[in-house]
Each structure stands twice: as C-alpha cells, then as structure tokens.
Amino acid sequence: MTYWMHRIYHIPFLYRNFHKLHHKYKQPTAFSVTAIHPVEALHIQLMDTLPLFTIPTHWFPFYAVALYTYYHGIIDHSGVNFKAYWWQPWQPDAIFHDNHHQYFHMNFGFNIGYWDKLHGTYRRKDRVYTEDIFYGQGKRIDEVSAEELKADLEERESENPLAYRDNKMEFKLSDTELKAMKGTKK
Ligand SMILES: [Zn+2]
Ligand SMILES: [Zn+2]
Numbered sequence: 568m569t570y571w572m573h574r575i576y577h578i579p580f581l582y583r584n585f586h587k588l589h590h591k592y593k594q595p596t597a598f599s600v601t602a603i604h605p606v607e608a609l610h611i612q613l614m615d616t617l618p619l620f621t622i623p624t625h626w627f628p629f630y631a632v633a634l635y636t637y638y639h640g641i642i643d644h645s646g647v648n649f650k651a652y653w654w655q656p657w658q659p660d661a662i663f664h665d666n667h668h669q670y671f672h673m674n675f676g677f678n679i680g681y682w683d684k685l686h687g688t689y690r691r692k693d694r695v696y697t698e699d700i701f702y703g704q705g706k707r708i709d710e711v712s713a714e715e716l717k718a719d720l721e722e723r724e725s726e727n728p729l730a731y732r733d734n735k736m737e738f739k740l741s742d743t744e745l746k747a748m749k750g751t752k753k
Contacts, residue, residue: 670696
C-alpha cells in the first residue's frame with residue numbers, strides 16, 4: 568500500500584504540486600523523512616491509521632511496524648551506507664531510495680523491494696530516468712536525445728560506489744554496453 572501511495576504521488580499533477588517538495592534534495596538528509604507537503608503527510612497518516620478503526624489490531628505489531636518503517640526511513644535518507652542484513656531479504660539497501668531521489672520516477676517502494684520488481688518500476692541499467700519522465704519505466708537508451716543521454720551518464724558518474732555492494736557501480740555503462748543498447752532498435 569505504501570508503494571501505491573508513493574506511486575500515486577509520482578503522477579504528474581500530484582508530483583508537481585505536492586511530492587516535488589520531498590524531492591527537492593537529490594542527496595536526502597535525515598530530515599527529508601518528514602520533509603513532506605502537509606497535504607501528502609495528512610493523506611498518508613490517514614491511510615495508515617484508518618484501517619485500525621475497522622480491523623482490530625494489537626498495539627504491539629502496529630508500533631513494531633511503525634518504528635521499523637520510521638527507522639529505515641531515517642537510514643534511507645541519511646546517506647548512511649546501509650546494506651540489508653540476511654534476515655531482512657525484503658529490505659532494499661539504502662542506495663535503492665537514494666536512486667529514487669536522484670532519478671525520480673522509479674524505485675517507489677521503501678521497505679519492500681518486491682513491489683517495484685513486480686510492477687516493472689525497479690531501476691534498470693538500460694533505461695534513462697529524469698524528473699520529466701513519468702510512470703516508472705524510464706526511456707530506452709535509443710529513445711533519448713544525445714543531450715539527455717549525456718546528462719544521464721554524468722548522473723551515473725556522480726554516484727558513490729561505496730553505496731553499492733562490493734563497491735561495484737551497478738549502473739555504470741561501458742562503451743560496449745552503450746553501443747549494444749543504441750543498436751537494439753532500427
Ligand atoms: Zn518520491
Ligand atoms: Zn525520500
């Protein structure tokens with residue numbers, strides 16, 4: 568549900584009017600967790616708490632989930648080099664949401680990576696993402712203009728290798744890969 572709530576805020580109208588605020592900083596800080604437009608914040612709070620009035624819930628699991636989410640929310644936005652532990656296979660590494668801030672309309676999940684994989688909105692190496700490319704799919708390398716591609720490659724260069732597993736720049740494109748992707752169509 569959090570996935571869909573966030574994804575809805577990435578449709579052009581809602582994004583420009585409300586959610587853009589949260590994306591103001593490409594490099595988020597711990598304070599970004601709560602740097603949310605009041606309308607969006609209220610909406611999310613309501614959606615998260617309304618079910619409690621219809622479905623009886625024990626206070627413990629509710630607080631456990633709320634605290635877990637908040638804790639990871641802070642980690643995700645702090646630039647802490649967090650990698651998920653073996654016992655939380657559902658939790659993406661912090662770079663997952665850092666990518667969301669840097670490339671905007673993809674990686675919508677927070678604590679569960681599966682939803683993005685399921686909906687095809689997980690970041691793909693062969694796609695270009697900008698603030699103006701909506702709906703989570705990005706654009707194929709052979710669809711973008713030379714300027715868009717150049718800007719995208721510069722963004723990729725600016726990423727911090729330490730945030731990735733084995734310090735491997737997962738999304739860096741080699742010249743051969745780039746050529747192959749440009750050549751896939753036509
Ligand atoms: Zn967002
Ligand atoms: Zn964020």
